[in-house]
Amino acid sequence: MTLAITDLKVTIGGKDVLRGVDLTLARGRVHGLAGESGSGKTMTGLAVLGLLPHGSRVTGGITLEGRELLTLPPKELNKVRGGEVAMVFQDPATSLHPMLTVGRQLTEHMRHHLGLGRAESRDRAIELLRKVRIPGAAEAYRRYPHQFSGGMRQRIAIAVALACSPRVLIADEPTTALDVTVQAGVLRLLRGLCDELGLAVLLVTHDLGVMSAVADEVSVMKDGLVVESGPRARVLREPEHPYTRTLLASLPDAEVS
Numbered sequence: 001m002t003l004a005i006t007d008l009k010v011t012i013g014g015k016d017v018l019r020g021v022d023l024t025l026a027r028g029r030v031h032g033l034a035g036e037s038g039s040g041k042t043m044t045g046l047a048v049l050g051l052l053p054h055g056s057r058v059t060g061g062i063t064l065e066g067r068e069l070l071t072l073p074p075k076e077l078n079k080v081r082g083g084e085v086a087m088v089f090q091d092p093a094t095s096l097h098p099m100l101t102v103g104r105q106l107t108e109h110m111r112h113h114l115g116l117g118r119a120e121s122r123d124r125a126i127e128l129l130r131k132v133r134i135p136g137a138a139e140a141y142r143r144y145p146h147q148f149s150g151g152m153r154q155r156i157a158i159a160v161a162l163a164c165s166p167r168v169l170i171a172d173e174p175t176t177a178l179d180v181t182v183q184a185g186v187l188r189l190l191r192g193l194c195d196e197l198g199l200a201v202l203l204v205t206h207d208l209g210v211m212s213a214v215a216d217e218v219s220v221m222k223d224g225l226v227v228e229s230g231p232r233a234r235v236l237r238e239p240e241h242p243y244t245r246t247l248l249a250s251l252p253d254a255e256v257s
């Protein structure tokens with residue numbers, strides 16, 4: 001087991017946002033986290049990164065390979081964030097800087113976290129761009145984010161997230177802002193990277209259709225709690241919780257396999 005969340009409770013401004021979340025992520029597995037808007041999916045991901053809103057009260061445990069993250073000093077947590085645990089957001093505009101070249105955004109991470117030199121980080125950056133299937137990787141290295149389509153920008157954001165060889169990747173609605181025609185490609189890429197690099201992936205999405213395409217395990221959240229969790233095929237074909245059944249009933253038949 002790579003990452004274990006146990007009895008995670010988060011209160012923000014007197015409101016119980018997470019009420020005892022249990023979740024485990026494992027190497028080479030995609031864990032899908034589904035649930036309606038406001039159920040606490042994003043807060044769960046942010047808690048792992050130590051990025052909860054200021055003033056949040058947190059109890060419970062989040063261990064990464066046995067090490068408790070919730071009590072790490074800020075400096076240590078900074079090393080974990082972006083190093084061992086990385087995140088991809090819904091809109092690449094939030095993670096990519098519009099004024100910096102793609103190459104700079106990739107190498108800055110590596111130089112800061114891994115202490116690589118200029119040439120070494122450049123080579124690794126181009127290799128990463130190839131890995132996320134950006135055509136003409138060496139060319140792309142010198143370009144700016146706006147020179148790419150939305151789908152390509154999200155691939156670049158994934159490359160930036162992978163720059164420091166994280167063990168855990170949290171992808172929060174990574175395809176929601178994309179055109180449907182490119183969504184499947186980005187999901188296939190995430191799946192492939194998970195397998196190839198042995199990443200433990202938390203795929204946050206309100207869309208069970210997206211989930212059914214790539215997740216190994218699925219957890220369903222409602223009102224700050226995980227109400228159902230298990231292997232994808234079991235949860236999607238034989239849901240036990242009435243809320244999961246409601247979510248599934250709202251999907252077109254063809255979307256769940």
Ligand SMILES: Nc1ncnc2c1ncn2[C@@H]1O[C@H](COP(=O)(O)OP(=O)(O)OP(=O)(O)O)[C@@H](O)[C@H]1O
Nearest residue numbers: 012017035036037038039040041042043044053206
């Ligand atoms: N900055 C904040 N301060 C206080 N409460 C917040 C803040 N951000 C979110 N919340 C509350 O936390 C709860 C969980 O929100 P969260 O964003 O985790 O839900 P979600 O399941 O990810 O929803 P969505 O699919 O819309 O992103 C919601 O009730 C929300 O109103």
